Amino acid sequence: MADMDPQGIPSPEPDNKPAAGNDSQPTPRWMQPPRIFAQRMGTTVRQRWARRLCLSPLLASTIALPQTWAAQDLAIPEQPNMPGLAQMIDHEQWDEAYAYVRQQQNAIVPEVRAIVSDPRTSGTAMEIAYGFLRKVPTLESATLLAQGLGKGGGRTSVFGLIENPRPDVYPILKAKLQPPKEEENKNLLLTMAQIPVPPEQRIADLKPYVGAKDYGVRVGAVFGLALLDDPGSMELMTRALGADDRDGKTVPLMIFYQFRAWRTPKFVPVLIPVLNDPMPIKDIGLRRYNADGSESAMTPQELRYLRARDYALNIIVKTLKIDVPFKLEDDVTYSKEQRELVKQKLRDLGYTVTDEPHPVTNGV
Template sequence: MADMDPQGVPSPEPANKPAAGNDSQPTRAEGVKPTPRWIPPPRTLEQRMGTTVRQRWARRLCLSLLLASTIALPQTWAAQDQVNQEQTNMPSLAQMIDHEQWDDAYAYVRRQQNAIVPEVRAIVSDPRTSGTAMEIAYGFLRKVPTLESATLLAQGLGKGGGRTSVFGLIENPRPEVYPILKAKLQSPKEEENENLLLTMAQIPVPPEQRIADMKPYVGAKDYGVRVGAVFGLALLDDPGSMELMARALGSGVRGKKEVPLMIFYQFRAWRTPKFVPVLIPVLNDPMEIKDIGLRRYNADGSESAMTPEELRYLRARDYALNILVKTLNIDVPFKIEEDVTYSKEQRELVKQKLRDLGYTVTDEPYAVTTGV
């Protein structure tokens, strides 16, 4: 194989180079002759020119790479500085809430996703944060269905999260947050938050565990907590709980009857065909639940209450009709909405629709009870 010069160009084989493979030793008679020294021939002009051209191109390549880096790096640094500046100039979530920049806030939450959890934690931990701002901040967590957001919502239930924490946990139920909720429970004599029990009933941990945790609160001191425990147990098919629901709906006290109706009204978990039979008798219940009468504006600018004949009430039967139609998606020729009273003809139409669906329908309300 031809030798290579330092620049990688093959050198021609010299004519006086010793033959390869001749390893015989000289005899004593011949004497030892010095080994001829091989001297490479001088390089030709073409070889020197080739080397010079390659060196020139190598230098040009290095120079161009160096020049490109000196241009690209400042541009990269400038772009990064611009991003950092934009992030610095971007108002925080707390500022957007404070200035009621709702579109910007929702866009920010969509971009940041789970990264907003530390910001919300900082907002709700700040003693200067108002109750309204705190609940709004918790509300943004409903847009981020992660374990971190659920954990913060669970921590906020009963401590500023309001119904936002309740609905957020129902929408993003995580078994990991159940111990946090359970730790919030006070004794049956002290507990006053029925939403805590209603939320615990919907967290996916073993039903036996939820039943065991809620059952003592059927005898709680607070009436709302008692009803919340009953509804939670009914959701989990605990024996006897449906009968207790019927007792709650048959209460002869306006404030007590309102509690179970509002649970049906606000929580989708109980607006299912399973609970339709327990609501049907309420279609016949005329108890006044909510005063929706308007005040009269007099000609002199003053106001006065309407007469008893002018007052309008949302009654138990109106709540029941609203809930039943929405639960079963019954097709009716009239509008279903809040704060609306329904005529006897409309109620009878809904009853007939229920019969057509196979339900047993009564024309009598529940017998009056003392509740649960």
């Protein structure tokens, strides 16, 4: 279970040291020899820094990039008269880049636009460039983030727009919507739901997607409508959380886990029954390490899972800031005693608490 991303909190500026947990061995800094510009078309940004600068999952407010990406995927082409920010990204000068962004503020927007508009810029370098816009909460940066949503901005665009919501970008986002039978980006709908334009307009735009072909988009539409208090949407959230398959239940739980807009007391009642839901969501400990150093698959009795009830407990306790005598950690299973303690504290807070999970459904 990854930490939650507190939407609206700018990502911290990294210090210049290896990212803990990402590299098992310190990576020596590679100093490339002087080369002419024509020879430097493949200059790379090291993967561990890309993982740190883009978006790490959830609470760290940066998203972890897949560790399987090859180094060449992180390339940014160098050329004569390259903008200053592009050079800093290219040369991994992160301290200088953050200082430059603080100094230039809105003036970096044209530089980022130049970087992301170059067809030779890699997807990872694009997301790094978009990430710097999160430090510049202006209309111009929000506009570029909106343009990048679904086109290289990744979840950087999503989080940046939630942190800096501007009514002016809503038409840009709406124009990106595909018909319900074709739309596949639930984050687009979740972002639109949080842009401050009249609720009636957002409801009208989101409602057709409750019937979308893509399951994640349907759930995204339901969550957006629930955020806007559309009648019947809370019942649909309940159906989503009662899904009878692992993938169907994971989608709504991860929306709660990733987006602060839904981590409010308003939505705690719909999560309480999930405290009783044993459905396995994530495998833990798929390999057994033997005494001789070899590995073997665990038996069914040895397998451990992160279950729906573990996600619910983590989300509820963090949402309500409940004082508990145990530590909330990632990738852990909570005991029945710990769940019962949280239930009692919910009763003390005035919530109606059940000992049953949501009725099983086929989702939404």
